[in-house]
Every structure is written in C-alpha cells, then in structure tokens.
Amino acid sequence: MELPIYLDNNATTPLDPRVLEAMLPYFTTKFGNAASRNHAFGWVAEEGVDYAREQAAKLIGCTEKEIIFTSGATEADNLGIKGVFEMYQDKGNHIITATTEHKAVLDTCKHLEKLGAKVTYLQVKEDGLIDLAELEAAMTEQTILVTIMYGNNEIGVVQPIKEISAIAHKFGALFMTDATQAVGKIPVDVNADGIDLLAFSAHKMYGPKGVGVLYVRRKNPRVKVTAQMDGGGHERGMRSGTLNVPGIVGLGKACELCRLEMDAEATRLSALRDKLESALTVMEESYVNGNTQHRLPHVANISFKYVEGEGLMMAMKDLAVSSGSACTSASLEPSYVLKSLGLSDDLAHSSIRFGLGRFTTEEEIDYAIENTKKAVNHLRDLSPLWEMFKEGIDLSKIEWAEH
Amino acid sequence: MAYSEKVMEHYTNPRNVGTLNKDSKSVGTGLVGAPECGDVMRLQIEVDENNVITDAKFKTFGCGSAIASSSLATEWLKGKTVDEAMTIDNMDIVEELALPPVKIHCSVLAEDAIKSAINDYRVKNGMEPIALPKSHH
Numbered sequence: 001m002e003l004p005i006y007l008d009n010n011a012t013t014p015l016d017p018r019v020l021e022a023m024l025p026y027f028t029t030k031f032g033n034a035a036s037r038n039h040a041f042g043w044v045a046e047e048g049v050d051y052a053r054e055q056a057a058k059l060i061g062c063t064e065k066e067i068i069f070t071s072g073a074t075e076a077d078n079l080g081i082k083g084v085f086e087m088y089q090d091k092g093n094h095i096i097t098a099t100t101e102h103k104a105v106l107d108t109c110k111h112l113e114k115l116g117a118k119v120t121y122l123q124v125k126e127d128g129l130i131d132l133a134e135l136e137a138a139m140t141e142q143t144i145l146v147t148i149m150y151g152n153n154e155i156g157v158v159q160p161i162k163e164i165s166a167i168a169h170k171f172g173a174l175f176m177t178d179a180t181q182a183v184g185k186i187p188v189d190v191n192a193d194g195i196d197l198l199a200f201s202a203h204k205m206y207g208p209k210g211v212g213v214l215y216v217r218r219k220n221p222r223v224k225v226t227a228q229m230d231g232g233g234h235e236r237g238m239r240s241g242t243l244n245v246p247g248i249v250g251l252g253k254a255c256e257l258c259r260l261e262m263d264a265e266a267t268r269l270s271a272l273r274d275k276l277e278s279a280l281t282v283m284e285e286s287y288v289n290g291n292t293q294h295r296l297p298h299v300a301n302i303s304f305k306y307v308e309g310e311g312l313m314m315a316m317k318d319l320a321v322s323s324g325s326a327c328t329s330a331s332l333e334p335s336y337v338l339k340s341l342g343l344s345d346d347l348a349h350s351s352i353r354f355g356l357g358r359f360t361t362e363e364e365i366d367y368a369i370e371n372t373k374k375a376v377n378h379l380r381d382l383s384p385l386w387e388m389f390k391e392g393i394d395l396s397k398i399e400w401a402e403h
Numbered sequence: 404m405a406y407s408e409k410v411m412e413h414y415t416n417p418r419n420v421g422t423l424n425k426d427s428k429s430v431g432t433g434l435v436g437a438p439e440c441g442d443v444m445r446l447q448i449e450v451d452e453n454n455v456i457t458d459a460k461f462k463t464f465g466c467g468s469a470i471a472s473s474s475l476a477t478e479w480l481k482g483k484t485v486d487e488a489m490t491i492d493n494m495d496i497v498e499e500l501a502l503p504p505v506k507i508h509c510s511v512l513a514e515d516a517i518k519s520a521i522n523d524y525r526v527k528n529g530m531e532p533i534a535l536p537k538s539h540h
Contacts, residue, residue, distance in 0.1 A: 345439030
C-alpha cells in the first residue's frame with residue numbers, strides 16, 4: 001500500500017491505464033484534425049471520434065447524434081442552460097434549479113438572471129432530496145427549463161430524476177441534469193429517466209481532464225440550444241472548436257469501461273463505503289450527511305462534531321480527502337451544500353468527504369478508518385468544545401465572542 | 404494549502420495543551436471565537452504573586468493555523484509578566500509562523516485570547532479590565 005491514499009475521487013479520478021492506451025496513438029500517429037474531410041489523417045481522427053461518440057451514447061442510452069463534445073461538464077452546463085434560455089426565450093424566462101447544485105449550474109443561472117431570467121432555487125429537505133410537491137408548485141407557464149443534478153458531488157445524494165422530469169414535462173418545460181458524478185457510477189438512461197439535456201465529464205470517470213459531453217435530445221421533443229461559441233460550426237453547430245480528439249477517444253473508452261464494469265464496481269465500492277461509514281460513526285457524535293438510501297455508491301460525507309474539518313484533514317495527512325469547512329478559503333462560510341441540508345455551521349465546518357474510486361482497495365479503507373479515528377480523537381483532546389460537551393455544558397447557551 | 408514548517412511543527416506537537424482550574428483566583432481564562440465561524444480558542448494563564456505568568460494552557464477547535472497560533476502563544480506567555488504579555492501583537496505570531504494572508508484571522512484570535520485571559524485574571528483580582536480596541540476584525 002502506498003501513501004498518501006487518494007480518497008477524493010469526486011474531485012477527479014486517476015486515468016485508467018486502459019484509457020491512456022486507447023488515447024496514445026491519437027497524440028502521435030493518428031493526429032489528424034477530425035474536421036479534415038479531404039485526407040486520410042482527418043478520416044482516421046474522425047473514426048476515433050465517431051467510435052467514442054458511440055461509446056458515450058451507449059452509456060447513457062442515446063444516439064450518437066445527440067452527443068455534443070465539450071471541454072468538460074462546466075462548459076456542458078453553461079451551454080445547456082444558456083443555450084436553452086437563449087433558444088426558448090420567446091416561450092418564457094423561468095428556470096428552476098436547486099440550492100445544492102454545482103456552481104457550474106448556480107453561477108450560470110445567476111448570470112442569466114442579469115439577462116432577464118427568473119430563477120427559482122428550490123431548497124432541499126434535510127436528507128438533500130428536493131421536495132417534488134415544491135417543484136410542482138414552483139412550475140409556471142413561463143418555466144422553460146428545470147435543471148436538477150443527478151447525484152450530488154458533496155454528499156452523493158441521488159435525486160428522484162424520473163419524477164422530476166415527469167413534472168417538468170407536464171408543464172411543457174425541458175429537463176436538464178448535471179450528471180457529472182452519476183454517469184458511469186450508476187445506471188443513467190436518458191429515455192427511461194426522461195432527460196432532455198445532460199452534462200458529464202470524462203475526468204470523473206477515469207478518463208482525461210478537459211473533455212465532457214452535453215447530451216441534447218433530438219426527438220420527442222427535438223431540443224435546440226443556441227451556440228455559445230461562434231466558429232466552424234462543429235458538433236452540429238452547437239459547439240464550435242477543433243475537437244480534442246485524444247481526449248474524446250479517452251472519454252469514449254472511459255464510458256465503455258464504466259458500462260461494462262459499473263455493476264461490479266458499484267457493489268464493491270458501496271460495501272467499502274459502508275464499512276468506512278459504520279466504523280467511523282461508531283465514534284461518539286459522528287454523523288453521515290445526506291440520504292443514505294438514494295445515493296451514489298462511492299461517497300461518504302461524515303461530520304465529526306467538535307472537530308474542525310481543515311484541522312482534521314491536516315491530521316489525516318496520509319489521506320487525500322476533502323472538507324466542507326471553509327477554513328482553507330478567505331471566507332469563513334462552510335459548504336453551502338451542507339448548509340442547505342439545514343446543518344448548523346459548526347457541523348458543516350466539521351465534515352469530511354471521502355470519495356472512493358475504482359482503484360481504492362480494502363486495505364486502504366482499513367488504513368483510512370484507523371487514521372481518521374486517531375485524528376478525530378487527537379483533535380478532540382485539543383478541542384475546548386469537546387471538553388465542554390463532555391462536561392455537559394450546552395454550547396448553544398454560550399455567548400460566543402464575535403469574530 | 405502549504406503551511407510553513409513551524410505551523411506543521413506546532414500542529415503536530417502542540418505545546419501546553421490542557422486545562423487549568425478556571426475557578427482559581429490565580430488563573431485567567433480567555434475563550435474567543437465561535438463554533439459557527441470554525442474556530443474557538445481557549446487560553447489560560449496562571450499568574451504568581453510577582454505578576455509573572457508561570458503556566459499557560461490552551462485548547463483550540465480550528466484549523467492548523469489556529470492550533471499552531473495558540474500553541475505558540477502559550478510558549479510566549481510563560482515567564483512573561485502580565486504587562487509584557489499584554490504587548491504581544493498578532494503580527495508577531497503571523498511573522499513567527501509565516502502564516503498566509505487568509506490565516507491572519509487565527510493570529511488575531513490568539514491575541515484576543517491572550518488579552519481576554521489577562522482581563523479575566525485582572526477582574527478576578529479586583530483590577531479594572533483593560534479596554535480592548537475592536538479594530539482588527
């Protein structure tokens with residue numbers, strides 16, 4: 001076992017060596033521009049892209065023509081949301097999303113508000129799921145788009161996508177989902193789920209960074225998005241720019257591997273995740289954040305009360321994890337996702353996200369459990385709050401000096 | 404965030420962790436920060452009849468810099484007179500630990516904890532608390 005141990009697979013995943021192998025020729029011998037239609041170099045590159053398009057389409061159950069390659073999920077989110085708003089403005093200006101979305105969605109919506117969009121940000125329930133009745137109540141004749149993420153990047157909660165899309169469609173709105181954390185990890189089928197637009201990225205599924213997909217439905221209904229970049233009219237005119245052929249080939253291969261190995265991987269990772277969670281929540285005052293039924297198989301978000309997340313991460317120096325504490329940034333605000341669940345600021349400051357992945361071993365999880373327990377206990381010994389808690393002092397009754 | 408070696412050293416081997424009897428007249432306790440801000444620092448001093456700080460202890464809930472700042476503060480406090488301790492400036496802590504700009508807050512907290520502990524000691528012993536400027540927040 002090599003240290004440090006990588007448990008931050010929600011941030012990014014390592015490239016699968018099989019993906020790298022597929023990509024390599026496209027940097028050197030098969031280097032052509034996929035748009036060069038007049039010679040063999042172009043055709044070879046185009047073939048690689050076509051095959052990747054097929055592999056990506058198969059993973060989410062769509063046709064090749066519905067796959068638009070982008071530079072990643074952030075661009076796909078931007079293109080989908082802005083593109084729909086610009087294309088369908090004459091129908092209405094109302095967009096619905098949720099407070100726990102990724103910034104790629106939230107900030108795009110905020111941007112559109114400046115351009116005349118009306119955006120509803122749905123609150124989530126304590127477990128991180130949106131309230132379907134609230135969604136339905138928020139729908140109006142002006143609603144053109146509902147965009148709700150598939151699986152959450154911080155807590156792994158999986159939204160009731162079918163029910164959400166059904167509500168959107170009942171009101172004649174399109175349904176988009178940022179499925180960056182879900183695609184390749186759990187079954188995602190755009191037809192069964194009623195998805196009109198979907199964004200994902202290769203680097204969250206053992207593919208390369210810098211390449212992603214926007215799925216845009218072609219039938220029932222035919223969806224159009226206004227291009228955000230002008231140029232050569234690549235990708236059916238929706239996303240201009242010379243295709244990142246090696247990246248796209250890698251994305252395709254990553255999709256194929258995920259399709260073939262997803263079931264076994266999900267079973268293995270959820271077992272490891274459960275082991276980690278139950279070992280850590282045996283400790284006093286430790287809580288799993290988010291719904292524990294409807295969620296991704298590889299994410300555990302745990303709050304260790306009376307210990308601050310960044311301090312904790314430092315004590316877990318051989319574990320690469322992430323914290324909902326904002327002590328690493330200039331702002332003192334903890335994770336907005338955790339706060340959306342109604343978590344108090346101190347619990348949000350005390351959270352750690354463990355993101356397991358394809359290359360995580362049981363030995364690593366055993367090490368992580370021991371390392372985390374030790375770190376939590378060490379920092380609790382240092383924590384005045386823990387001491388007060390142990391003495392039975394009600395911390396909410398204390399008048400804290402303001403800072 | 405890459406921390407300086409000194410921060411890592413104090414963080415890994417914090418000095419003077421613990422609790423003094425807060426009810427004792429010779430002990431001053433300062434509790435600053437708030438759980439919702441992500442840091443709470445408790446600093447305690449024990450003062451002898453010559454006004455010299457003979458012992459200092461801390462407990463801190465917070466990030467690595469907060470823990471290192473309070474650990475360093477306890478080291479500096481020991482052996483100083485209360486008046487000397489009053490002159491410890493947060494920027495001295497920033498400099499000693501090479502804290503990055505976003506972590507200056509932690510040193511401010513430590514300075515406040517020192518002053519608050521001193522004032523607690525003063526009040527307990529019938530002296531006026533020293534007015535603290537609320538400038539650096």
